[in-house]
Amino acid sequence: MASIGQIIFGSMICLIVVMSGIIVFILAIAFSVSQGTVESISPTTVGNLDDDVMLGCRFLSNTGNGQFSDVSITWLKDSVSGVVYEYKNKAAQLQTQNAQFSNRAQLFPDSISTGNASLLLRNIKLEDDGVYRCTVNAAKVSGTAIVTLRVAAFSAPTFTELTNGSLSAVATKWFPQPEVNWYNQSGQILNSSTSFFNIAGIIHVSSLLQDPVKENETYRCLIQNSLVVAVSEATVTAHKVAQSTYFIFNAASTKKSCLHLLVTVLILLYGVR
Numbered sequence: 001m002a003s004i005g006q007i008i009f010g011s012m013i014c015l016i017v018v019m020s021g022i023i024v025f026i027l028a029i030a031f032s033v034s035q036g037t038v039e040s041i042s043p044t045t046v047g048n049l050d051d052d053v054m055l056g057c058r059f060l061s062n063t064g065n066g067q068f069s070d071v072s073i074t075w076l077k078d079s080v081s082g083v084v085y086e087y088k089n090k091a092a093q094l095q096t097q098n099a100q101f102s103n104r105a106q107l108f109p110d111s112i113s114t115g116n117a118s119l120l121l122r123n124i125k126l127e128d129d130g131v132y133r134c135t136v137n138a139a140k141v142s143g144t145a146i147v148t149l150r151v152a153a154f155s156a157p158t159f160t161e162l163t164n165g166s167l168s169a170v171a172t173k174w175f176p177q178p179e180v181n182w183y184n185q186s187g188q189i190l191n192s193s194t195s196f197f198n199i200a201g202i203i204h205v206s207s208l209l210q211d212p213v214k215e216n217e218t219y220r221c222l223i224q225n226s227l228v229v230a231v232s233e234a235t236v237t238a239h240k241v242a243q244s245t246y247f248i249f250n251a252a253s254t255k256k257s258c259l260h261l262l263v264t265v266l267i268l269l270y271g272v273r
């Protein structure tokens with residue numbers, strides 16, 4: 001009979017053997033698929049409803065040679081049948097394209113030979129949200145890159161000074177529903193009230209700064225949801241409200257994407273078996 005010591009020793013040896021096996025296996029895979037690189041330019045891309053969006057994907061060979069011939073590119077979307085777009089033998093192959101993407105997807109044939117596999121998706125809809133896979137096969141490169149498209153709706157607000165001296169901000173297109181906050185120049189949060197109107201799923205935002213504004217003061221208004229932040233500045237002068245807005249996209253948004261990463265890693269590990 002084996003003593004407890006022998007059992008523990010045996011299990012440790014077993015564990016070490018298994019672990020080294022896994023490491024060798026992972027290294028073997030790493031080297032066997034290291035034929036060139038296919039990579040996404042922005043692994044999470046936020047698109048604006050009804051606008052066009054570029055899902056960036058590029059490829060390069062190990063030797064750094066930038067000219068490719070005979071490239072085949074396939075874009076797929078998870079849980080959607082057929083292809084989003086396929087390019088092979090120097091032409092689009094759209095026989096199996098899912099109808100959801102017909103006449104809305106394109107590649108850039110002129111720059112495919114230099115490693116450009118980016119997909120332009122026009123007039124995006126909420127159901128375009130999801131995980132896309134860009135697979136490239138050519139003589140010196142093969143691989144797949146993943147791009148997650150998050151579809152939001154966002155628009156810059158328009159500022160108006162009301163006759164009673166209050167400042168209003170109206171933004172006609174938001175999704176998911178955002179939060180609105182106003183600040184003065186020293187970053188102090190100001191009292192405001194905001195209303196949301198849901199028009200066929202798209203949120204119309206109307207916000208009012210409660211206290212009367214001061215001339216030549218600059219006010220900052222932040223409209224934000226989990227995907228996009230619109231940062232606006234409005235300066236009230238005697239005759240007009242000077243205004244400007246820029247957008248910041250939350251690429252690594254929320255805890256969900258961390259979970260998603262983990263799941264992706266698990267799927268990849270599972271997939272190579």
Ligand SMILES: *[C@@H]1O[C@H](CO)[C@@H](O)[C@H](O)[C@H]1NC(C)=O
Pocket residue numbers: 041056057058108111115116117118
């Ligand atoms: C691919 O080409 C398009 C059109 O010229 C360009 O807008 C895009 O940035 C290119 N992408 C890459 C990855 O080079």
Ligand SMILES: *[C@@H]1O[C@H](CO)[C@@H](O)[C@H](O)[C@H]1NC(C)=O
Pocket residue numbers: 184185186187188
């Ligand atoms: C911002 O608001 C705070 C509190 O109301 C106030 O003390 C401060 O002076 C304001 N700053 C500016 C630049 O108006």
Ligand SMILES: *[C@@H]1O[C@H](CO)[C@@H](O)[C@H](O)[C@H]1NC(C)=O
Pocket residue numbers: 189190191211
């Ligand atoms: C915001 O409103 C509350 C209650 O209406 C008021 O007590 C407070 O002074 C206001 N704050 C500012 C900065 O105006």
Ligand SMILES: *[C@@H]1O[C@H](CO)[C@@H](O)[C@H](O)[C@H]1NC(C)=O
Pocket residue numbers: 162164165166208210211212
């Ligand atoms: C100005 O008018 C709007 C509605 O027209 C009102 O909601 C707001 O409270 C008013 N502001 C002041 C400072 O009275």
Ligand SMILES: *[C@@H]1O[C@H](CO)[C@@H](O)[C@H](O)[C@H]1NC(C)=O
Pocket residue numbers: 215216
């Ligand atoms: C606002 O700025 C303009 C131009 O700099 C100046 O003429 C005006 O007097 C200022 N108004 C106030 C209330 O400070």
